[in-house]
Amino acid sequence: MGSAGRFLTRTRGRGRLHWTDWLTYGYLVLGIFLMFGPVIWLVFSSFKTDAELDRFPPRFLPYAQQTVSLDGYDKPLPLFRVTGGDLEGEVVAQVRRIGLTAQVVRPDAPGEVIKIARGERVPVERVRLATENYRDLFERFDFMRYFWNSTFITLVATAITLLVNSMAAFALSKYQFRGRAVVMALVIGVLMVPQSVVLVPLFMVTREFGMLDSLWGVIIPGAATPTGVFLLRQYMLTIPDEILDAARMDKASEWKIFWRIILPLSAPAIAVLAILSIMWRWNDFLWPLIALSRSENYTLQLALNSFQGEMHTQWSSLLAMTVLTLLPVALVFAFLQKYIATGIASTGGK
């Protein structure tokens, strides 16, 4: 804590704040607000009831009206504080509401129904987390299935991407062969073609292979990414050829050189690609939307979309699922980001 605290509270001015300190901290606080504001808003909103979500103006914390279970009433009754009339200051439970009047009872005398004006009462509220939003995801919607679909697609696709791309990058960076420049130019060329342009042909090819509406139809078409090949190739170019020669002299096969020398030495670049691929795949929406049609094949992103109907949007479930969808990527990033930072492998040379 000590060093982190000192780091976070460093100032330019000695003892007092220099104007650049104000500027810097102001800018940083603004940055924090811009970046974390929406996320925090999302998390709090996911714990609000539908009634609270509809409320305008919105409130930051999730409030819920308190209720009380009374004898003679099947459901818990909502509690109100009376603001005018005979009962002013008392807390009452509302039985029903008719037009501008509300029928209420005192909690200690549930038999005696009193009529008060609707405008003379305010709900009794306190902060409460609407965890039922989350419970519903598991009970009413098949969250685990979507989660599994997304996880399966993300993991398998990332594994295939890393393997295919690193092999291509190895060949393009370490072997001299006729047409290497052409292949590299093609890869870079493809980098410039937006996905939406190839969407229709991709759909037709996928259909011909009979992979539509299956998870493989999502995984395979995007497995080889030009970005990945390019990124890994550029990194592999920095691995000295003499190391490969040394391995050849050590009687290593080319395959072994790839597995035992190239892959471990490219680990920082592979980690970067892994993070990118996981994020792309997890957040991918358009292609799964096109390739998948049965709801049991849906990914989380598609499931989120299906909460949004033409007439009605289930905000509470949508928000809760959004939070759960964000979590894995955030964890992956938190875990892998140190590999990006500690990246540059030291070479075995001088």
Next chain:
Amino acid sequence: MAGEQKPVDTSRRARLELRGVKKSFGGAEVIRGVDLHVEQGEFCVFVGPSGCGKSTLLRMISGLEDISAGEVRIGDEVVNDIPAAERGLAMVFQSYALYPHMTVRQNLSFGLENLRTPRAEIATKVDEVAAMLQIDGLLDRRPKDLSGGQRQRVAIGRAVVREPRIFLFDEPLSNLDAELRVEMRGEISRLHGRLGNTMIYVTHDQVEAMTMADKIVVLRDGRVEQTGAPLELYNRPANLFVAGFIGSPRMNFLSGSVEGGRLRLENGEAVRLPEEGFSLREGSAVTLGIRPNHLFPAAGEGSGLHATVRSIEQLGGDSYIYAATPTGDQVTLHRPGQTDLQIGTDVYLDHDPQVAHLFDSTNGQSLRQV
């Protein structure tokens, strides 16, 4: 391939033979026909200026570079089409090329693992080699935690542990500081004495070549200029290039024509020539080569080669005097002890014709009679 596995010394040695070996990259020929024999257990040094093709030649022997023409034989086997891995050689690279992600132990074992050596045997061999090279305390470290000299030892260890038929060294000491270089030089020589393997060593440093080699191969522009034992090259250089390349400081060259058994320089001065051992033709253009330590101030004033002192290096035990003749030739004197000569003074130089060298100025070849 089975031979290299046996721990018997003689079976690990192999002779190497190159016959008319050539290499071209695109249209450019970098190795222009090399013939060479390296005997079993010989320490052979390829030496030459940078760009002479010595490293390329080594890589062709190793199999990392293919051969455009000619043939390479290891033992009795033509290995032109045998990949590097199958040739049973080991190479120490200029940049060491250690595997950065592996510990020293893993670096040493990698080759043996690929040879499918049993685990226990790998451990024994690695320990043995590590002890021999005094890197046994470093086995669990990674290359980045080692000093230059230690990395060098690991690189050598990686070659030794494989018990190759021939060791190949590609300028292995060029990244070390002067002191370490001298130390490692001795160490590699001792290693050769101990293992008795055939070794081929590439360097541009003629001191390394002179001190370590059984046989030196001087290369220039992809051709062998001369092959021989170090002192043979020093004492009987076959041509101007070898004469100038071997020996430090460089041999002095004076060109002129033969006139009455003396060398007549451009400005008319005459210098003594060797009286025997060389084929002299009156009037022919020749170059006289004199080692700096065979040149000395003349006994009598006014006779001998006239020169002006340009700079002096006093090392205490030795002095180097750099002078220029009126014809513009640079001459270097290596005198034992200290000198009282001053910069700018004129000196008259004499030499011992018995140890001088004589070359044909037109083709650079030695005029020495065989």
